[in-house]
Amino acid sequence: MEKIIRTALLLWAGISIGQIKLTGVVKDSIGNPLEMANIIALDTVAKRIASYGFSDKQGNYKLDLNSNTTYNIKISYVGFKDLSEFVKTTASNISKNYTLYEDNMLDGINIVSKMPVTIQGDTIIYNADSFTNGTERKLEDILKKLPWGRN
Structure with a gap:
């Protein structure tokens, strides 16, 4: 039984060593948190989605990423301009806050x-x-x- 526990702990430790957390807050230009903003991490080498998530009511988000990898972080929210930034992960967790700005869209169109x-x-x-x-x-x-x- 002791061998099974040791093996399970070693496997769990091996899996969790390569993982880091990218956390932060998504806000608008006046500092209000944006709930349900889309955050996507694209692996620049594999050219695929590595992780994704949504911000909570306070604008907080958390993504689990691999260490020593470069990601293209894309943040989007309806009515706001999309934001894209490259992030290089290391062995430690990263905290990044993002500010989105309103998109200059028309309120409506009147057809006369x-x-x-x-x-x-x-x-x-x-x-x-x-x-x-x-x-x-x-x-x-x-x-x-x-x-x-x-x-």
């Missing part, structure tokens, strides 16, 4: 359009500009393009 046909009571009003393309020479040409117009 006139209805080509309007009905008021028993009258149908046509907006002639909606049915023209500049090739018309006479009113008759426009009338032919109106709905129910004669061809």
